[in-house]
Structures are given as C-alpha cells and as structure tokens.
Amino acid sequence: MAVKGKRNRKRKVKAERPNPLHLFSAALENGWARIPWARLVTLGTVLAVSLVVYVATLWLMNRPIQAVVIDGAFERVSAIEVEDALGHYIQTGFLSADLTAMRRQLCALPWVANAQVRRRWPGTIEVDIEEQNPVARWGNAGLLNVNGELFVENISHAPVELPLLSGPRDTQRRVAEMYFRIEKRLERRGMDAVSLKLDARGAWEMQLNSGIRVRLGARMVEARLDRFFEALDKVVAAQAEDVDYIDMRYTNGFAIGWKTQAHMNAQAGRGAKPHA
Numbered sequence: 001m002a003v004k005g006k007r008n009r010k011r012k013v014k015a016e017r018p019n020p021l022h023l024f025s026a027a028l029e030n031g032w033a034r035i036p037w038a039r040l041v042t043l044g045t046v047l048a049v050s051l052v053v054y055v056a057t058l059w060l061m062n063r064p065i066q067a068v069v070i071d072g073a074f075e076r077v078s079a080i081e082v083e084d085a086l087g088h089y090i091q092t093g094f095l096s097a098d099l100t101a102m103r104r105q106l107c108a109l110p111w112v113a114n115a116q117v118r119r120r121w122p123g124t125i126e127v128d129i130e131e132q133n134p135v136a137r138w139g140n141a142g143l144l145n146v147n148g149e150l151f152v153e154n155i156s157h158a159p160v161e162l163p164l165l166s167g168p169r170d171t172q173r174r175v176a177e178m179y180f181r182i183e184k185r186l187e188r189r190g191m192d193a194v195s196l197k198l199d200a201r202g203a204w205e206m207q208l209n210s211g212i213r214v215r216l217g218a219r220m221v222e223a224r225l226d227r228f229f230e231a232l233d234k235v236v237a238a239q240a241e242d243v244d245y246i247d248m249r250y251t252n253g254f255a256i257g258w259k260t261q262a263h264m265n266a267q268a269g270r271g272a273k274p275h276a
Contacts, residue, residue, distance in 0.1 A: 063123055065090045065097060072129035076111035082127060085109060094123050102127075110152050113145065136165045136179065138172050148176030167198035174198070182206065185229060189237070210240045217249040217274070224248040249274035 068090055070082050085105045089097055099117045106115035106129065114130040132151050134143040137159070143152040144165065150172050163183075167175040179196045186193055192209040199205075202218040216224050228248050236243055236256070247255040255274070 063094050065092075065094055065125055066123035068125045068127060069120075070127045070129065072127075072131065074129065075131060077109060077129055077131055081109060082106065082129065086125075086127070090125065094119065094125075097125065099125075113151075134159065134162060136163045136176060139166050142172075144172055144176050148173035163193060164195040165197075166195075168200055171198055178204070182225065185225075189229075189232065210243075212236070212240060212243050213245040215245065215247045215249055215274070227254060247274050 089102045102117045103115050111132050113132045116128040136144045138144050141154045165175045193206050196206045204216040207213050244259045245257040
C-alpha cells in the first residue's frame, strides 16, 4: 500500500523593520567618524589664539591719549576753547576716540571755518584749525564770511573797517552776493562800497568810500547798476568830492544831489519823479 507523504509547508517569516532610532544612531556615529576632528581642533586653537592676540593688541594700543597738538594761525579761537570742546573725547583711548565727532564739535565753534583731526602714534591727537575770515559786518553786531554765511550773530567789537551790510532776516547771502558783484566793478575804478542795504520793500541803497550814496530802488536793479557805472565814468568821477547822492530810480536817467548850493541838481528827466 502506497503511503502518501505530506507536502512540506513553507513558513513565511516576516522581515523585521529597522528601528529608526538605531538607523539615526548609526548614521550619526558614521558622520562623526568622518569629521576631521584634528583639523577642527587646530583651526579652533588658531582662531582663539588670534582673537586673544587681537584683543591684547587693541588693549595695548588703546592707551590713554597723551597729548593734543593744536595747529593753526589763531586770532579769534583760543587753545582753551579747543580743549574745552574736545574735553569729553580725549578722556577715551587713543584708538577709541571718535575723530569724526571731535571734528564736528570743533566746527561748531563760532570762529572755526574748518577743522581736521588725526591720530599720531603712539598717543597724540593732532588738530588743525582754520579760522573764519570775516569780510563784512551784518546789521548791528553780526559778521559774514566769504560765502555770505552769518557765522557770528552778536560780537561785542566788530571790525569797523569791514563794509556794513544789512537786510531783512535770512537775506544775508543775497545781500553779500550783490555786494561782491558791485565791489568787483568798483575796484576796477579804484573805489569801494562801505555799505549796502536791502530794505523790507526790496529796495537797494549803497554808500561809496567817497561818501556818495547811491539809491537803486527795487526794480530793474541790474539795469540801473549799469547806468550808474556809466554815469560814474562820464559825469560823477571828475566831481565825486562834491556829490552827496545819486538817485537811479528814474526810467531813463538819474538825479545827482550836490553837497553845496553852488551846484544844481543834475537830472536826466527834468520834472520826472523817481520810481521804486
């Protein structure tokens, strides 16, 4: 009798899933092993030493400021004023001193036109001062520089030899520019303007060093100036000592006021009245 054997049955074995934690740990160990630790340690040491050397160098170089050397042709600015302006800044170290702020503080002084501040090893601050150059008086007690800027508003003793300019508030630059233009033309004739005034109505009047007053008015001022210089060359120059004023406020002419009764008023448009 045949005996039938049983077929072998295969058992399915489920594959174990890898543990994510184990995988991460293995990868981490693998990555750490690949890092060039020796190089990193060397690099870190070099950086640390460099930083220490840098900080130590700064500490050694940033010593207290030993001296402040001030250079400049001083007439109005005193060394004490400069030292007072820099007092707060020179208490810091040689390297940490703020040179830009120091220059700004110096330029804020009334008579300082420009300032330069620099370091000189090992511990000196050098200061160069350029003083303002007053070219005209402004009003009762002000002073103007060559740019028409009012750099001193109230001076006790204004130089009387400077021309006197005046005008409404904030017109100093305009008046100064007009003065410079007129003065340039007068200088060619050996004359000077000692004063120039702009009134609230916009009318101009100047006085020459000969004492002659010139009324230009507010209209067509440039054209009137041209006529004035023409009259100065042809009529007035030869008799300047006898002229009191010249009134240019006429449409096509001018009027001359004489100092003495021996001269009659000369006027191009007789019977005409001056305009603004």
